[in-house]
Amino acid sequence: MTNPEGRFGDFGGQYVPETLMNELIHLEEAYNHYKNDPAFNKELNDLLNNYAGRPSRLYYAEKMTKDLGGAKIYLKREDLNHTGAHKINNCLGQVLLAKKMGKTRVIAETGAGQHGVATATVAALMDMECEIFMGEKDCQRQKLNVYRMELLGAKVHHVTSGSQVLKDAVNEAMREWASRTEDTHYVIGSTMGPHPFPTIVRDFQSVISKEARAQILEKEGRLPDAVLACVGGGSNAMGMFYNFIPDKNVRLIGCEAAGRGIDSGETAATISTGKMGVFHGMKSLFCQNDYGQIDKVYSISAGLDYPGIGPEHAYLHSIGRAEYVPVTDDEAVNAFEYLSRTEGIIPALESSHAVAYAMKLAPQMSKDQIMIICLSGRGDKDVASVAKYRGITVDLES
Amino acid sequence: MEAKRIEDAFKNGKAFIPFITAGDQGIDKTEEYILAMRDAGADLIEIGIPFSDPIAEGIVIQEADLRSLEAGTTTDDAFELVARLRTKTDMPLVFMTYLNIVYFYGYEKFFSKCEEVGISGIIIPDMPYEEKDECAGIAAAHHVDVVSMIAPTSEERIRTIAADAKGFLYVVSSMGVTGVRSKITTDLGSIMKAVRAANSTIPAAIGFGINTPAQAAEMAKIADGVIVGSAIEKLIAQYGKNAAQPIYDYVKSMKDAVRSV
Numbered sequence: 001m002t003n004p005e006g007r008f009g010d011f012g013g014q015y016v017p018e019t020l021m022n023e024l025i026h027l028e029e030a031y032n033h034y035k036n037d038p039a040f041n042k043e044l045n046d047l048l049n050n051y052a053g054r055p056s057r058l059y060y061a062e063k064m065t066k067d068l069g070g071a072k073i074y075l076k077r078e079d080l081n082h083t084g085a086h087k088i089n090n091c092l093g094q095v096l097l098a099k100k101m102g103k104t105r106v107i108a109e110t111g112a113g114q115h116g117v118a119t120a121t122v123a124a125l126m127d128m129e130c131e132i133f134m135g136e137k138d139c140q141r142q143k144l145n146v147y148r149m150e151l152l153g154a155k156v157h158h159v160t161s162g163s164q165v166l167k168d169a170v171n172e173a174m175r176e177w178a179s180r181t182e183d184t185h186y187v188i189g190s191t192m193g194p195h196p197f198p199t200i201v202r203d204f205q206s207v208i209s210k211e212a213r214a215q216i217l218e219k220e221g222r223l224p225d226a227v228l229a230c231v232g233g234g235s236n237a238m239g240m241f242y243n244f245i246p247d248k249n250v251r252l253i254g255c256e257a258a259g260r261g262i263d264s265g266e267t268a269a270t271i272s273t274g275k276m277g278v279f280h281g282m283k284s285l286f287c288q289n290d291y292g293q294i295d296k297v298y299s300i301s302a303g304l305d306y307p308g309i310g311p312e313h314a315y316l317h318s319i320g321r322a323e324y325v326p327v328t329d330d331e332a333v334n335a336f337e338y339l340s341r342t343e344g345i346i347p348a349l350e351s352s353h354a355v356a357y358a359m360k361l362a363p364q365m366s367k368d369q370i371m372i373i374c375l376s377g378r379g380d381k382d383v384a385s386v387a388k389y390r391g392i393t394v395d396l397e398s
Numbered sequence: 399m400e401a402k403r404i405e406d407a408f409k410n411g412k413a414f415i416p417f418i419t420a421g422d423q424g425i426d427k428t429e430e431y432i433l434a435m436r437d438a439g440a441d442l443i444e445i446g447i448p449f450s451d452p453i454a455e456g457i458v459i460q461e462a463d464l465r466s467l468e469a470g471t472t473t474d475d476a477f478e479l480v481a482r483l484r485t486k487t488d489m490p491l492v493f494m495t496y497l498n499i500v501y502f503y504g505y506e507k508f509f510s511k512c513e514e515v516g517i518s519g520i521i522i523p524d525m526p527y528e529e530k531d532e533c534a535g536i537a538a539a540h541h542v543d544v545v546s547m548i549a550p551t552s553e554e555r556i557r558t559i560a561a562d563a564k565g566f567l568y569v570v571s572s573m574g575v576t577g578v579r580s581k582i583t584t585d586l587g588s589i590m591k592a593v594r595a596a597n598s599t600i601p602a603a604i605g606f607g608i609n610t611p612a613q614a615a616e617m618a619k620i621a622d623g624v625i626v627g628s629a630i631e632k633l634i635a636q637y638g639k640n641a642a643q644p645i646y647d648y649v650k651s652m653k654d655a656v657r658s659v
Contacts, residue, residue, distance in 0.1 A: 015497055015524045017454045018559075019549035019573060161460055162451065174453050179574030181551060278497045278524070278532075279451065291472050292502025293450040 006195025007283075009318060011311035014194040016174075016281045023181040028196040030101045035203065040100065047092045048207065051125070052082045054089075056208070058215035058372070064342050064362075071225065071365035073358060074372045075345070076212045078236065085348065085377030086208060086236045087118035091187060093204035095122040098185035105129040105180075108187040109173040111138055111166035111232070112303035112350065113145025114377055115189030120154035130154040133173040135165040138302045145381055163296045166232075166306045170280055190233025191310035194281030198310050205239025212372055213243045220370060226251040226361065229374035230353040231324065232268070232304035234313045236376035241322060251323065253361075254313060255353040257299035258326035268297035270309040271317055271324035279307075284314045300329040300389065301349040301382075331356040333389055336379060348377030349385065399488040401516035404543055404565040407442035407490050408601040411657040413623030414614070415603055416630050416649055417444040417494060419462040421471025423639050425479050431634070434646040436489055439653030442566075444521065444625070447476045447495035454523040456577025458628040461635065473503050480515040492519035492545065492565070497532065505533040509540040519543035519565040527559050538564070548593060548602075549573075550584040560596035567593060567602040569621065577628045579607030582617075590620045611655035618656035626652060 006012050006028075014024055034040040048054040057077040065073045078086035095106055106128050110116030116132040123130035132149050136158045139146050149156050162168035170193075177186040188197045191205070209227075216224055227244055229237035231254035244250045259267040267273060267287075274285035279294060287295040287307040299305045316322035332349055335356035340346045347355055351374070358373050365371065379386075387394045407413050416435050420428050432443055448463035448471055455463070480491060493512070500508050500522065512520070520542055525532060527546065534544045543565030548556055550573055560567060569589060571582045586604060593602050604617045605625030614624045633648060634641045 013529055014526065015529055016526060017523050017549070018526050018547045018555075019551055019570060021526050021528070021549075022551045022553060022555065161457070162464075167451065171451050171453050175456075175575050178454070181573070275502075278501050280453075281524075286498075288498070288502065292498040293467060294498070 008312045008315035011282070011284050011314040012195055012198060013283050014281060015278050015283065016194045017178055019178045020181065024194055024196065026101070031097060031196055031200055034097055034100055040096070044093055044096055047096070048089065052088045052092060053080060054207065055211045056080055058212055058219065061343050064339070067342060068359060068362040070362040070367065071369040071371045072367070073362055074216065074370065075375045076208060076240065076372055078208060078374060078376045079347065079351070079378035083114070083118045083121050084380065085114040085118065086205060086239060087115045087189060088121065089207055089239065090189065090201050090204040090235060091118040091122040094185070094187045094200065095119070095126055095128060098187070099126055099128065101185065103183055103185040105184045106187050107131045107133065107173055107176055107184055108189055109133045109166065109169040110189065111169070111305055112301065112381065113138070113142040113149070114303060116149050116154070116156070117145055117152070119187050120149040120152035123154065124152045131157060133157045133159055133169040133176065135159045135169045137164040138166065141302050141385060142381060166302070167294065190235040191238040191312060192233040192280060192282060192308060198282065198312055201235050202238040202242060202312060205235050206242040208236065208239035208374060209241060209243035212240065216370065216372065223247050223250055224370040224372045225365065226253055226371040227374070228253045228255060228354045228358050228371060230255045230304060230350045230376060231309060231313060232257065232306045232350065233308070234310035236374050238310060238312055240374040241316070245321065252316065252321065253357065254322055254324040255327045255357045256324055257301055257304035257353055258328045259298040259300070261328055262326050266298040268299040268305050268307065269326040270307065272326045274309070282311050284311045285309055300332065300385065301353070303348070303350040304353065325357055327353040327356045333386055335359055336382065336386055345375070346379035346383070347375055348379045349382040351376045352379070399484050401484065401518055402488050402490045404442065404490050404492070404518050405601065408566070408622050410441055412618040412659050413441040413601070413603060414439060414649065414653040414656050415442045415444060415623050415625040416440050417446060417625065417627030418630055419446040419448055419459065419466050420476040420479055421448060421466035421469055422462045422631070422634055424469060425471065425475050427639055428479055429482055430642055431645050432483060433486060434642045435649045436487055438646045438649035440649050441623070442490045442492065444492050444494045444627070445476060445480065447473055447493055447499050449496040449499055452496060454575055456575040456628060458631045458635070459576050462631040473499060477511050477515050480517055484516045490518045491516070492521060493517055494521040497522050497525045500533060505536045509533070509537050509542050512542045513540035517542060519545050521545045521568060523547065527555065548589065550589070556589065556592040557596040560593045560600065563597060563600045566623070567600050568625065569593065569602050569604045571604050571606045571608065571617070576606055578609040578632070582607055582613070587620055611651050614652050615655045615659050618659035624652070624656050
């Protein structure tokens, strides 16, 4: 889908300082070489299967299906991957690529901490030096993940500039990369940033829909009517959508974080509230004010707390191939509790946004229809946040 | 007053080019500080239109941008500032800002305003050579030079970028972001050689990390001008609304250091 200029329609591009241009050109050359290299692909598949635990299961959520009384609901269990989220798919690919390029050090941004943990994990496995940039507010929300990254041997930089969340972590990681490219690869965690990152991350995540498509055909003998995924930058959604894009009868539904509501001023729903702009190396949609200053955004979920969206999503939206819907904090927390009680699966707050929309959509669909929800991550990391949201004090020290 | 062109800035010995963020301490103060810099011998001034997320800047200019935005500075205020300066000076002025600011304002509207108030050029650090078609054509139609940048990592790209350069060429001294450095280790001699080979007429100025008169003199030996931003913003952070004299003294010491190199 990427055209030669690294764009998806009008979206994408390479809007970075000159210091990084040659590095992006080298990265693209290396990626184009290794993506067709049988030895590289064999090594990566081996890691995906034996280290990350792929293929991930496609689970029929029978109780949820019966309770909602509509479409048959399947969960693509990315939460069962090693490190508990889809992020490992991309990290294995990118860090392996970086190693082939002769890099000895990786850096990454992280919001909820899942991408940071996945990067630190793969860095430990592949003997790479690792430094993670995480907004100070996110460090507070996800203290356990900070410690987890340190356990894995990574250095965690608490980013205190700007609004101290994901976008600021990306700013700092880009600044760090511009100061040291020779031995360092920046493992961007989502389908965002300058070309070729949106393409590389999408390709490494597309294993999700490659498997899901084959699994549903095997189980049901037909394609689903809808696939759902949460969207921040959009990596699990791009991975979940990608192999279904040519299947025109499959609805692709991205669930954005509306925070306290799209009209509340405390939201991270980019498709609903954003406008065209250029930021973090890409032309896409961004939440911004009347002069193009990037807005502070808000979501209960640290992983969706980002003012932009990947360029391929902006493109799929512009051509009407994918739909994007806002889901509030309240709806996501309800879904978090619902799936825990109904199926015995605690979903990440990010993934809970997709579960929440499925709870609205499934009853409107008929019983012979099928939907797949990408359960992008597990919710253990969010238990404390949800308890706090409900006003429950959990004393971890007792 | 009719604004002078960028090339005029390089006719008074080696050029000294200070940077200042518009609206830090208020637009009135920015005007006063720019006039102080002119009086101290600055040849060309870069006026930064603040951006919420300036990824090419170190902490000093990031903080200046945030102070300015918190005070409510807008793109229209920056145009207003230049219009006011034009009643008092004909020195060449250029903007420095990020592409989203220009894109969001609207390329045609932005550059026609530049022409109207007398802006001679613009530096957009997140618009590399490959993306210059975004607005280079519209800028040229309004007689605004889009200043290109060369980095320590540019290598074979130097030829393409320099050959096509307008106004002056901004040579980035170091890896990373803006900010004061005690030592600059890039082999700028070879970079400047490649620049001259690709384009023998374009003036080239070195920026990023330069702080002291001794460093400035060192850079002026191989370049046509020296750019300094963070050191000036540090003075503003330190002296607030009373920075005119310290800025004047600093700019004078820097211009004196480079003038006759």
